[in-house]
Amino acid sequence: MIDLVERPNASGALRRQPEEGHFETHDAVPLFYRHWPAMRPRSEGAIVLVHRGHEHSGRLAHLVDELDLPGFAFFAFDARGHGRSPGPRGDSPGIAHSVRDIQSFVDHIGARHGLPETEIAVVAQSVGAVLTAAWAHDYAPKIRGMALAAPAFSVKLYLPFARQGLKLLRRIRGKFFVKSYVRGKYLSHDPERVASFESDPLISRAISVDVLLGLHETATRIVADAQAIQVPTQLLISGGDCVVHQEPQHEFFDALGTPVRERHVFEGFYHDTLGERDRAEVVHLIRSFILRQFRAPYRASLLDADRAGFSKDEADALAQPLPTLSIANLKWSLRRASIALASLLSRGVALGKSAGFDSGSMLDYVYRNEATGIGVLGRAIDRAYLDSIGWRGIRRRKAHIEELIALAARRLTVSGRPLRLLDIAAGHGRYALDAIAAAGLKPESVLLRDYEQRNVEAGRHLIAERNLGKIARFEPGDAFDRESLATITPKPTLAIVSGLYELFPENAPLQRSLEGLAAAVEPGGYLLYTNQPWHPQLEYIARVLTSHRAGKPWVMRRRSQAEMDQFVEAAGFRKLTQRIDPWGIFTVSLAQRVA
Numbered sequence: 032m033i034d035l036v037e038r039p040n041a042s043g044a045l046r047r048q049p050e051e052g053h054f055e056t057h058d059a060v061p062l063f064y065r066h067w068p069a070m071r072p073r074s075e076g077a078i079v080l081v082h083r084g085h086e087h088s089g090r091l092a093h094l095v096d097e098l099d100l101p102g103f104a105f106f107a108f109d110a111r112g113h114g115r116s117p118g119p120r121g122d123s124p125g126i127a128h129s130v131r132d133i134q135s136f137v138d139h140i141g142a143r144h145g146l147p148e149t150e151i152a153v154v155a156q157s158v159g160a161v162l163t164a165a166w167a168h169d170y171a172p173k174i175r176g177m178a179l180a181a182p183a184f185s186v187k188l189y190l191p192f193a194r195q196g197l198k199l200l201r202r203i204r205g206k207f208f209v210k211s212y213v214r215g216k217y218l219s220h221d222p223e224r225v226a227s228f229e230s231d232p233l234i235s236r237a238i239s240v241d242v243l244l245g246l247h248e249t250a251t252r253i254v255a256d257a258q259a260i261q262v263p264t265q266l267l268i269s270g271g272d273c274v275v276h277q278e279p280q281h282e283f284f285d286a287l288g289t290p291v292r293e294r295h296v297f298e299g300f301y302h303d304t305l306g307e308r309d310r311a312e313v314v315h316l317i318r319s320f321i322l323r324q325f326r327a328p329y330r331a332s333l334l335d336a337d338r339a340g341f342s343k344d345e346a347d348a349l350a351q352p353l354p355t356l357s358i359a360n361l362k363w364s365l366r367r368a369s370i371a372l373a374s375l376l377s378r379g380v381a382l383g384k385s386a387g388f389d390s391g392s393m394l395d396y397v398y399r400n401e402a403t404g405i406g407v408l409g410r411a412i413d414r415a416y417l418d419s420i421g422w423r424g425i426r427r428r429k430a431h432i433e434e435l436i437a438l439a440a441r442r443l444t445v446s447g448r449p450l451r452l453l454d455i456a457a458g459h460g461r462y463a464l465d466a467i468a469a470a471g472l473k474p475e476s477v478l479l480r481d482y483e484q485r486n487v488e489a490g491r492h493l494i495a496e497r498n499l500g501k502i503a504r505f506e507p508g509d510a511f512d513r514e515s516l517a518t519i520t521p522k523p524t525l526a527i528v529s530g531l532y533e534l535f536p537e538n539a540p541l542q543r544s545l546e547g548l549a550a551a552v553e554p555g556g557y558l559l560y561t562n563q564p565w566h567p568q569l570e571y572i573a574r575v576l577t578s579h580r581a582g583k584p585w586v587m588r589r590r591s592q593a594e595m596d597q598f599v600e601a602a603g604f605r606k607l608t609q610r611i612d613p614w615g616i617f618t619v620s621l622a623q624r625v626a
Contacts, residue, residue, distance in 0.1 A: 046070075047095050047105075054108070054139035056132050058124070063115040064088065064108035064136065066144070067095045075102035076175070076325055077146045081133065082107065083157030083303075084183065084242075085121065085211060087114025087233050094154065094305060097314045100321065104146065108136050110159075113235060120235035121208060126165070126245040127613040133166045134609075137174075148172050149328075152321050156180040156305050157275070161250050164283070167262040168253050169564070169611050169618070171593035176263035176291070176324035178317045180304040181272055184250040184279035186243070194247060201240050208237040217273050218301050221308035252615055254283045256565055258341040259591035263291035263329050265320045267313060269300035288341065288591075291329045293320065333594035334601065337538040346536055346588035349573035363574040370575055376409035379416050387579025388572075389534055391458025391486040397422045398429055398461050421568055424616040425530075428561060429462045431610035431619040432529055436463070437470035438608070439525045439557040439621060446555065449475040453523035453551070455510040455544070456531040457481050460490040463527060464497060476521055480508030483579075511540040516547025524556040529619075533563040534578070536588035538598070545602035554626040558604050562595040562618045563587070592618060 049065035056062060065088050069075065078100065080091040088107035095105045110129060112118035123129045141147045152175045155163040160182035167177060188194060189212075200207070215228035228234065253260075266284045268277055284294045295316055300307050307313070337343060353360035374381040379396055386392040402414035416422070440450050450472060454463050457479040467474060477499065479490050490505040509515055510531055526548050532541050548558060566572070566589060578585040595618075596606055604622035611618045 049092070049095075049105075054136060054143070056111070056128075056135045058128070060111055060117060062108050062111060062117075062132065062136070064106060065092070067105040069104045070101035073102075074104050074146065074150075075100075076150045076152065077104045077106060077140060077144075078321065079133075079137065079140070079151055079153045080105065080107035081153060081155035081159030081163050082110065082113070083159055083181075084238060085113070085213075085235055086231075087116075089114065089233070090231075091154075091156070091305065094314070097310075098318050098321075100318065103321075104144065106136070106140055106144075108132075112239075114233045119239070121237045121242065122239035123242050125613055126162070126242065126249045127611065127615075129242075130162050130165045130169060130249075131611075133162060134170055134172070137172065138608075148174050151175065152324060153177040154180070154305075154317060154321075155182075157183045157302065158246060161246060161253070164253050164257075164260065165249050165615075167260050167264075168256065169592065169615055170609055171261070171591065171596050173330065174262060175328055176265065176320065178265040178267065178320055180267040180313070181269045181275060181302050182250075182266075182280055182283070183246065183275045184254050184283060185247070185276040187274060187276060194244070197240055197244060201244065207240050209240055209243060210237050213274055213302075218303040219306050219308065220299075220301060221306060221310075224303065224306045224308075249615070250279070252565065252567075254279050254286070257283045257286035258288040259564060259593070260287055261289050261331055261333070261591070261593045263289055263324050264293075265317065266292070266294045267304050267316070268294065268296045269302055269304045269307075270296050270298035271300055272302045274302035289329070289331070291324075333591065333597050334538060334542075336590070336594050337536055337588065342588050342590065342594075343536075345569070346586055349570060350584070350586045353574075366571070366575045373412050373416070376405045377413040377416055378403040378409070379413045383576065387582070387585075388576040389585055390579040391481060391483060392489070394425065394530065395459040395461050395489070397425050398465075400426060419568075420614060421566065421572075421616065424612045424614055427612040428529075428617040428619055429465070431612075431617075432462050432527070432559065432561070433466035433469050434610065435559050435608070435619055435621045436466040436525070436527070437472070439559065440470060440472050440474075442557070443524055448524055448555070451475050451521055451524045452477045452527070453519060453525070454479045454527040454529070455508065455516060455548070456528065457490060457505070458486055458530070460493055460505060462529065464493055464499065464503075467499075468497070474502055477503035478519065478523070479503065479505040480510070481505075482507070482509055511544045513543040513547035513550075516544065517550035519551045522553050522556075523551060524553060525559065526552050526557070527559045529559070529561045531561075532590070532595070533561065533587065536586075541598055542602075545598055545604075549603040549624065552624045554624050556624045558599065558622045558624065560595070560599060560620055560622070562592055562620070563589050563616060564592045564595075564618060565589060565615050567614070567616070596620070 047067045049067050053061040087109045109116040112122045160179035215225035374384045402410045404410045404413040460479040494503045573586045576585045606622045609620040
């Protein structure tokens with residue numbers, strides 16, 4: 032039982048001493064972490080602490096005792112480039128890496144300490160709060176809740192056009208580091224806290240320009256799409272903060288998708304909300320919030336999000352024709368005209384107009400990534416088209432698909448099971464066949480299916496071209512026909528659904544498809560599935576591009592990652608891992624069929 036008796040905050044010397052260790056990230060970087068075991072024989076859960084920029088996990092150690100939760104284990108890690116973790120000080124390969132580090136840490140806590148994410152809550156501050164919010168959005172973890180203190184959604188740079196200037200300098204100089212103007216006296220009114228900040232040798236004063244700019248881009252995306260977040264959230268805002276702007280914090284809270292949310296503003300508090308002199312009230316509120324989430328866990332069902340919710344409203348608005356004489360309609364008409372002109376010279380644009388910009392033929396062309404067209408101008412237009420952010424994301428998705436196919440194959444080999452691969456909407460099948468070749472896999476069988484006959488014929492040609500006829504076959508098939516999928520033989524041990532569900536706004540066909548796959552895949556087998564939780568060009572796509580369905584506008588209803596994962600879980604699969612591109616557009620996930 033969780034102790035629900037509200038107690039005063041702990042004071043005095045630290046009672047719990049941490050164990051220290053390292054965990055390995057997805058790119059094999061050993062990050063330092065601290066673990067404070069629960070003070071009771073049986074842990075009631077875990078609290079993960081995520082520190083602010085420039086600092087390290089030791090700066091949050093005081094919360095372990097102050098929160099006064101003896102039945103909970105506490106964990107905190109030093110972000111790469113910070114504290115006792117390796118890497119250039121104040122740097123990261125990218126914000127997406129830093130977000131995924133949180134997932135890696137939670138995975139480690141589950142594997143090493145036996146605490147699954149369903150028994151975890153997170154307390155994060157400043158930059159750490161932005162990374163945690165991005166993790167909640169992009170990975171949809173099933174944690175109990177998150178308390179975000181002074182999230183750095185928008186850092187105060189003070190100089191006019193500072194961000195634009197940094198971008199320009201980045202292009203000219205390459206990567207460089209910006210020294211922080213922040214001193215301890217601007218962070219807290221607590222003299223001891225200020226003194227420790229100024230004297231701590233593990234605090235890094237500089238930050239990479241790439242991290243600074245990447246943080247802003249990620250924060251802008253997360254604030255704009257906070258309605259996709261379903262994790263119960265407590266937002267703690269410092270009223271006297273001179274480091275970050277308050278307005279984006281309020282915008283984030285107002286847009287949050289979870290109904291379990293609370294906001295508290297502490298007038299006069301500086302940026303170090305969790306280390307302020309008068310933080311007793313803050314600590315009390317966090318403790319109460321955590322206990323409530325463990326006492327009454329919240330998880331909304333999103334299985335009918337196609338009938339009501341933000342993504343349906345968004346898709347409905349994009350499907351509505353604009354007034355004929357409006358400025359907006361004139362703008363998009365000119366964009367459509369430019370696409371028509373470009374199609375006269377660019378082969379890629381012409382293929383999109385004829386087959387559909389979401390067709391298997393179009394994706395195969397994007398995968399090949401070879402600019403073609405009439406003359407130098409045609410090839411230049413085609414190159415710009417292929418380098419658009421959506422198609423770059425598609426190619427990154429292909430790489431992630433190949434990575435997770437190889438991972439599933441290794442797991443099957445370890446368990447002594449054959450690889451029998453099924454792709455229910457393979458397009459031309461290039462990404463599946465490329466994955467087999469890239470990983471040197473030797474599947475027992477490969478079955479590729481697609482609804483369109485021209486894709487089936489193109490896929491058969493690829494199979495013949497690669498001399499895979501003995502193990503691979505390509506046949507017509509309806510990816511939404513439950514019975515057709517359920518009776519596939521031999522039973523696949525790895526099923527793939529890539530780029531399909533994103534094209535259909537209704538959930539009923541998706542549910543039938545997943546139920547068919549659950550019947551087809553053996554228990555212990557795997558499902559690889561993709562999703563598109565966000566896209567920066569949704570309106571452009573809807574107003575300008577056409578789909579493979581009779582040339583209709585390509586209007587997408589994007590599913591949040593939480594929605595997509597719920598359907599996979601409801602069908603009988605357990606999600607194991609996920610990949611996402613640096614722009615937050617496309618995800619690729621691997622799940623295992625449970626008995």
